[in-house]
Amino acid sequence: MASTRTQVAIVGAGPSGLLLGALLARAGVDAVIVEQRSADYVLGRIRAGVLEQVTVDLLDEAGVSGRLHAEGLPHDGVNLAFDGVLHRIDLKALTGKHVVVYGQTEVTRDLMEARAAAGLRTVYEAQDVAVHGFDGGQPFVSYTLRGEPHMLQCDFIAGCDGYHGVCRASVPAEALQTHEKVYPFGWLGILADVPPVAHELIYAHSEHGFALCSMRSAARSRYYVQCALDDHAERWSDEAFWAELKRRLPADVAAQVLTGPSIEKSIAPLRSFVAEPMRFGRLFLAGDAAHIVPPTGAKGLNLAAGDVGLLSRALAEFYGGSSRGIDTYSERCLQRVWKAERFSWWFTSLMHRFPDTGSFGQRMQHAELSYLVSSEAASKALAENYVGLPLAF
Ligand code: FAS
Ligand code: PHB
DSSP: OEEEEOSEEEEOOSHHHHHHHHHHHHTTOOEEEEOSSOHHHHHTOOOOOEEOHHHHHHHHHTTOOHHHHHHOEEESOEEEEETTEEEEEOHHHHHSOOEEEOOHHHHHHHHHHHHHHTTOOEEOSOEEEEEEOTTSSOOEEEEEETTEEEEEEOSEEEEOSOTTOSTGGGSOGGGOEEEEEEEEEEEEEEEESSOOSSSSOEEEEETTEEEEEEEEETTEEEEEEEEOTTOOGGGOOHHHHHHHHHHTSOHHHHTTOOOOOEEEEEEEEEEEEEEEOSEETTEEEOGGGTEEOOGGGSOHHHHHHHHHHHHHHHHHHHHTTOOHHHHHHHHHHHHHHHHHHHHHHHHHHHHSOOTTOHHHHHHHHHHHHHHHHHOHHHHHHHHHHHSOOOOOO
16 A cells, blocks of 8 residues: 655545645645546536635635636626516625625636646545544545555545535544535526626526526626426426526516527535534544535635635644644634525525415515615625625634
């Protein structure tokens, strides 16, 4: 068995693992990333699109934000549509902040390219990845690569392997408390090389269900419609998708939608999930490995960035002689995670049609939407959560 050593073994080369690796490198801490898929496969997953300032700041710190600043789209506002009318929430005026539209795929690509250029070690297509000894002082990660067994000895393991990963699953059940809510619908999303219908995002609440108009650039649109949990993307022709999207938008907006062939079409289930705590001895969980939010609030990727911002500092502090950071990591992450879970649950509950909503529930949603767009205090509360709550380092 080939045996190597590093200070931090990172499991997973999604945004969490790659950003953690980049921040640790900046802090002079050695880390190796072990990923089960190929780099192309990781890049092929179409996911998040909205970055909070906290995330942009961390990508600046990691030295990978050149293209983000050149190609990212700063958005000073976001729109809510209901009763056939568009209402703009002026994020900039209400909070002094904006968000940046820049796809997770591009964030991942920038991080991967920077890591390769710096000659930092990433093991792709690792099989049978397993984590060991994290409850003691000699943790290690085992995996096979092209049939050869490998052992990566380390001081710490960072579980950045997402909701279905091996790290959280390796924690004894009695040491973990999980909290979960599964929503009775999914999101059918498409990517199309057509100009977006508006220059800012539109979240639409309609009697036919939720829809979201987003984008990746001025020439590439990302649209979603709420769909049944047992639906399948291949059941939807492009024509059927465009017709359903338009049905859920105000008529004047629908008339502006430019349609074209989809280049990606997929359904994502919606869930709220948190695992507590986020540290087990020498194993730390970060990102989707520890928590999941429904994408309505655009928090998933941004929470992952916040986790690894705290974890990179905590590990650097440890090597500088203080355990304060690693000892408070879980508690500090969860303070921000739960506030984002609340916002994402609230916004999802407000914007979607639920099978058991009933007439009273629909009136409550409508009253909340009407209050939201007519009260500065209510709009400000939405805005400060949407642009992202501060991260206390
Ligand atoms: P990821 O899941 O991205 O990465 C984990 C990595 O670990 C993967 O590359 C995986 O291959 C690897 N891995 C797993 N098991 C392993 C093992 N045993 N050994 C080695 N490697 C292993 N967020 C938003 O903000 N907006 C959105 O619109 C949005 N849409 C989403 C749609 C879908 C279908 C999904 C699943 C998520 C979506 N999210 C969205 C959330 C998403 O962006 C996540 O928050 C983000 O990918 C989190 O990044 P990571 O924590 O790195 O987890
Ligand atoms: C996206 O562009 O993919 C996106 C934007 C905002 C969300 C969810 C997804 O809330």
